[in-house]
Amino acid sequence: MESAGTARSPRKNLPVEARRELLTQAALRVMKRDGVGAATTRAICAEAGMPHGAFHYCFRSKRELYAALLTTDIDVDLSAVWPEVDPGAPPADNLRTLFRAYWETVVADPDAQRVLTDLTGLALREPELSGLPAWEHRSYLERTAENLDRFAAEAHVEYARGTAEMAEMVLTVFSGATTLWLSHRDDDAARETLDRYAVLLAGLVRPRS
Known part of the structure; x- marks a missing residue:
């Protein structure tokens, strides 16, 4: 069975823009499913299959994420x-x-x-x-x-x-x-x-x- 770490590993080498796109789409899925208030940075990263630190590596703030959305x-x-x-x-x-x-x-x-x-x-x-x-x-x-x-x-x-x-x-x-x-x-x-x-x-x- 594939571990969480193994599942995420292919994304470690993605360029920042590709990660931003994945996080943006993950945020949209969370918001569509659970509402805007449920879209915490942890929930978004979990949805994208990325570690929590990936969010602040790609976005300086939630404002920047909202602008991307x-x-x-x-x-x-x-x-x-x-x-x-x-x-x-x-x-x-x-x-x-x-x-x-x-x-x-x-x-x-x-x-x-x-x-x-x-x-x-x-x-x-x-x-x-x-x-x-x-x-x-x-x-x-x-x-x-x-x-x-x-x-x-x-x-x-x-x-x-x-x-x-x-x-x-x-x-x-x-x-x-x-x-x-x-x-x-x-x-x-x-x-x-x-x-x-x-x-x-x-x-x-x-x-x-």
Whole structure:
């Protein structure tokens, strides 16, 4: 039978970034299963199959871990959707395609969305985590703006408002839609809301001059 020490030994030679990723995913599993409050450094390391000291070797604080967890939601990969954006299609159709692709990443793991919502709430209450919600918001805005710029390039369009303003509007709607969906879990209602918003936002999109 394999001992705990033997089971952990292959991870001793992992680079720091690989260990950080393993600990981040372990923290998410603990939080999804037992709640954010149960994610002590010992519980996270045990879940990852690492000695307790590994946590402070990879993260300077829990704040840094929480930032890494929030980044997993910010860094959504939309690469598969860009080939589906058709420059000849109405802007509302292309926006609907983009919104639905992002939304599928939300509904794919509702427990992860719940954890991330709980983390943001915790950060608003804990002094040591002050500044983290603002950092999260800025990061979301930057990534959303990048996706909107990419969308404009792929669809051959431009916006009637600045990209930053458009990103704020999109982020506000998705944040609200996610919170409501976590409450009622009505997939059809959530998708219908986003489809309607795609039509509204298309009013601020025009062919590139």
